[in-house]
Amino acid sequence: MQLTKYNDQPALDLAGLGVGPFNLSIAALLDSKPEINASFFDAKKQFSWHPGLMLPGAHMQTSCLKDMVTAVQPTSRWSFLSYLVEKGRFYQFLSTEKLVISRHEFVDYMSWVAAGLESLQFDSEIREVSFDGEHFVLRSANNELTRANNICLGTGKVPHLPSCARPYISDNCFHASELAARPVNLEGKRVAIVGGGQTGAEVFLNALRQKWGTATEISWVSRRSNFEPLDESPFTNELFTPEYVDQFLTLPADRRETIVRRQKLASDGITPLYLQELYRELYDRKYLFDDQTTRWELLPDRTLTGMDKQSNQMLDLRLENALSGGDERLQADVVILCTGFEHKLPQYLEPLMPELELDDSGRFTLSPEFRVQWNGPAENRIYAVNAGMHSHGIAEPQLSLAAWRSAVIINDMAGREVFNLPQQESLIRWK
Numbered sequence: 001m002q003l004t005k006y007n008d009q010p011a012l013d014l015a016g017l018g019v020g021p022f023n024l025s026i027a028a029l030l031d032s033k034p035e036i037n038a039s040f041f042d043a044k045k046q047f048s049w050h051p052g053l054m055l056p057g058a059h060m061q062t063s064c065l066k067d068m069v070t071a072v073q074p075t076s077r078w079s080f081l082s083y084l085v086e087k088g089r090f091y092q093f094l095s096t097e098k099l100v101i102s103r104h105e106f107v108d109y110m111s112w113v114a115a116g117l118e119s120l121q122f123d124s125e126i127r128e129v130s131f132d133g134e135h136f137v138l139r140s141a142n143n144e145l146t147r148a149n150n151i152c153l154g155t156g157k158v159p160h161l162p163s164c165a166r167p168y169i170s171d172n173c174f175h176a177s178e179l180a181a182r183p184v185n186l187e188g189k190r191v192a193i194v195g196g197g198q199t200g201a202e203v204f205l206n207a208l209r210q211k212w213g214t215a216t217e218i219s220w221v222s223r224r225s226n227f228e229p230l231d232e233s234p235f236t237n238e239l240f241t242p243e244y245v246d247q248f249l250t251l252p253a254d255r256r257e258t259i260v261r262r263q264k265l266a267s268d269g270i271t272p273l274y275l276q277e278l279y280r281e282l283y284d285r286k287y288l289f290d291d292q293t294t295r296w297e298l299l300p301d302r303t304l305t306g307m308d309k310q311s312n313q314m315l316d317l318r319l320e321n322a323l324s325g326g327d328e329r330l331q332a333d334v335v336i337l338c339t340g341f342e343h344k345l346p347q348y349l350e351p352l353m354p355e356l357e358l359d360d361s362g363r364f365t366l367s368p369e370f371r372v373q374w375n376g377p378a379e380n381r382i383y384a385v386n387a388g389m390h391s392h393g394i395a396e397p398q399l400s401l402a403a404w405r406s407a408v409i410i411n412d413m414a415g416r417e418v419f420n421l422p423q424q425e426s427l428i429r430w431k
């Protein structure tokens with residue numbers, strides 16, 4: 001049995017749980033503020049970003065200037081521009097004339113930031129967070145205890161699995177986020193791809209291009225009424241500004257839910273360029289090359305309502321067609337679920353759970369400064385990132401405002417303006 005041991009550090013000002021992009025942004029900004037003593041813990045052996053979904057051709061949906069720091073501290077050594085200069089390709093990058101880069105390059109940028117920050121500790125899964133009356137106490141997988149005055153929860157979301165698919169999760173039926181972790185072989189198989197967002201599109205096109213072998217049949221099922229584009233237009237981008245968040249925060253809760261639903265395609269759709277590439281490829285395959293190797297079918301407006309497994313391991317999917325109102329069946333040997341991610345209260349919060357204020361849907365109640373409301377001492381704060389779409393709006397799970405949110409959290413925790421956040425003027429009068 002391993003003994004529990006306190007590490008010999010004094011209590012931290014801030015302990016960050018998880019090192020995804022959002023806590024990485026806080027760590028990068030704090031790097032220039034040594035007076036704030038912070039450490040960030042991640043279960044992974046080294047920094048990575050949704051590795052299962054790092055598919056060829058995958059691009060960011062946001063500008064590379066929406067990086068870990070630039071919106072708050074453009075002079076930071078951890079900006080994307082700084083990365084380009086250090087890597088020796090600044091001028092060449094400018095010649096590409098692009099602001100929206102490949103996910104591969106953005107991961108390389110974030111890995112470069114992570115490698116340069118001493119405050120990050122990888123291979124440090126946090127199993128439990130409790131409160132000893134004075135400090136939060138984090139217990140890691142190897143039973144090391146760390147004390148902190150404040151914590152920031154940044155352990156991300158979990159894959160969303162349709163309930164009818166859960167009993168069949170296996171190497172033949174899995175969430176797309178596991179593409180790197182499972183032995184994927186589509187050779188000679190009938191494949192169903194479920195989910196009509198960006199991930200569904202990327203998995204469909206990569207499967208068609210035989211990344212995992214030559215499938216005999218690929219069906220792409222989407223609940224959405226069509227394969228719909230992400231709205232990247234300038235006025236929609238105004239939704240991803242601190243000023244819009246400020247307005248959104250003042251709305252009553254029931255209006256916020258409706259508005260977030262209405263704005264879905266501002267943050268959750270297929271990039272228009274990718275849609276065009278996909279459409280052109282399907283056109284060529286169908287009309288120019290009469291490609292018979294893989295049959296493919298696009299099935300929008302269908303909701304997966306049920307699943308069965310036949311004795312020969314084949315999966316039988318039941319689909320409800322919202323256009324015709326009828327029920328359909330689809331047989332597949334492999335089902336890849338591109339069904340997104342959802343927020344779940346982390347297991348490690350169990351000891352604190354009775355003290356947390358949750359809303360009727362079991363979600364954190366967040367202050368404008370991203371503080372989780374709880375019944376403990378006001379000077380010990382729990383912050384949460386990527387957990388407040390219901391309170392802060394659609395920008396919350398996105399990178400767009402990550403640096404700004406990091407600065408809001410740091411300022412609130414320090415009780416002073418560590419980072420200056422000058423009010424910007426919106427082009428739109430929202431209220």
Ligand SMILES: Cc1cc2nc3c(=O)[nH]c(=O)nc-3n(C[C@H](O)[C@H](O)[C@H](O)COP(=O)(O)OP(=O)(O)OC[C@H]3O[C@@H](n4cnc5c(N)ncnc54)[C@H](O)[C@@H]3O)c2cc1C
Nearest residue numbers: 018020021022042043053060061125126155156386398399
């Ligand atoms: C494929 C994909 C592409 C996306 N592309 C964009 C985009 O282009 N633009 C945009 O704005 N947004 C994008 N998003 C949305 C958003 O930016 C990402 O989901 C982002 O990863 C969220 O960051 P995060 O820090 O909250 O969580 P995550 O990136 O999920 O990181 C959470 C971290 O917590 C760690 N962890 C979990 N549990 C523990 C524990 N108990 N102890 C220690 N560590 C733990 C995990 O190892 C992980 O490293 C994308 C999302 C996906 C899935």
